[in-house]
Amino acid sequence: RLFYAAGPGNIIGTYRHWKSGKDDPSQVAITYSGQFFDLCQDLGAVGYAIAAHPTPDTIRDKNFTIEHLPKPAATGSLAYHWNQVWHGLQIMAAILKSKADVAIVADGTTHWFVLAPLSWLGVKVVPSIHCVLWRKYQPLKRKERWLLALDRVFFRHFCAGVLAVSDEIAEQVEDLTGTEVPPIAQFLPIYRREAFAGVESPSQERSPFRVVFAGRIEREKGVFDLLAIAQQLAQAGRTDITFDLCGDGTQLEALRQAAQAAGLADRFVCHGHCNKTQMRAMFNRAHAIVVPTRTDFVEGFNKVVVEGILSGRPVVTSAVCPALSYLKDAVVEVPPDQPTAYADALVKLCDDPDFYAAKQAACGALQEQFYDETQGWSAAVRSILGNLGFRRAGFFTREAAAPLVNS
Template sequence: VIPSLHCLLWRQHAPQSTKEKWILKLSRSLFAKYCAAILVVSDDISKQVAELTDCKHQPIIRSFPVYRKNQFLDIDEPDENRSPFRVLFVGRIEQEKGVFDLLEIAKRFAAEGRQNIKFNLCGNGSVLDSLRLAAKQAAVDSLFVCHGHCNKQRMREMFSWAHVVIVPTRTDFREGFNKVVVEGILSGRPVVTSAVCPDLSLLKNAVVEVTPNDTKEYGNALLRLCNDRQFYEQKRQGCLEMQEQFYDISRSWGARLKYILSAIQDRGCFG
């Protein structure tokens, strides 16, 4: 058995329920004794496994999201005119993904007369229709556009049009390693997010980190990236410096799994 953990075992910024505590307690022996190795997608997950088992766990192997370079070759440089300044959200349109927080930010900008900042949201979800309706009722639907599902070609266009990517996941969701953060970096777009997304310390040169669930801080971060070109270019350069690690196939989930299976085949066990 090789558990593959793509989300945190528990939410880092919210208390555990009684049910969650019991489930975690029951899973402790799996990680401690009854698996060959543990695959994880972030160091924060590794830390939680260690905490759950009092550091008495089977070997933990870290994998990374890996992409082909040609997936991002035809993405254009950001439009220097910034008319408008485009903010891109990619993901499921759900409450816990922070989409209504984005709407609150758009409403704030509209109230402040900032008509030069536009939000594009790509993805489907259970609150898509209600989000569109709320944007229309707030009279910001021309600056807050929900595109629904977008195919690969459409997503390339969206990244080409964007100036920044935003990942406002709320604390009631257990992230693992949010791939949209990486895709923003590979597209050369600074990313605004919070510590709800694990491993930001590895990506800090390309990311603007804010307090989780704080719409004011998210809005202020977007305004700074829009208004301060030097700061924006600093984060853009950080994106370029961090891209190569996400093209290294030896760090992929498949390569790490193959490494574990080969070791088991050769030695009868791993570690």
């Protein structure tokens, strides 16, 4: 029996698409919940998946139970931490009710130490970590140090293995646990080739030079830095460089108003949420992708960086993004939180054809790893399951595809 606590996504919707033999059309990458359903079916395992989607719902279908368990909105630090603990207790109750052998839990579900008692009750807990454990450019606050100290105990003594989406996250787990490192299996986001089959090569026409941002419209994602970049370029007379921002968020209207006030509304366009078809159109006309996440944000493996590379577009970003080490040859790396450095990088891509061509050529050489399912999440889960000894008939019938980082 396998249990999966996912993030806040609509996994019931994903399951319905999966059952009809299709990928979830709302996502560009193959979803982790879809990979979980594939894995359970392949292994003959009973699967229970739960997500913190805001609309409560439950479906039961043969060997699957899929549940949406909303997490209450939190205002303030104390309420946030209480919600994390309470939601963790609810997840523990669901795990025990499901009689799971192994529980895979995505980061953000709860504080890790809350899950420690499951180990005493015979459940193997496997964290699936998609964001760095701490911000590498910011000093830890006292509260963060306390939480990491508690989580250190969990990872050392109550964790059966770790799924990590980047080498940087794996290194943080190793740093946190010292000499008692749990088994770690790394994975990458995986895509279907056909998702990018219709994306054309960037236009040779450089006026305008189109830059795309895709993600949540929040201050910590660097969207106001992006406006500062656009202002600097306008002041330098570079009205040929334009920006398309795709995504929703709490700062969307404020950003639109700020762009309007700066006289940039025609060259700094906030499109709001864009579906898969709209994003394909945005990538098609883009020359470059920008990911200006700030240092005060706990960043994950930003899929937009990958999707830019798979579209054959160079990406401008900083080392705040843990994906950088996998894609460095196709990325223009700049110091974090420095709009001027981002502006200079975009100007160089626009004005230097040889530099742009080299970065674009590197995209092709880096794409294959993100189409290789042996590098994906389900392969990493197989690796952990194999390490735990689940190879009996009807549960684990094939050898693990993804190698463990350590053992």
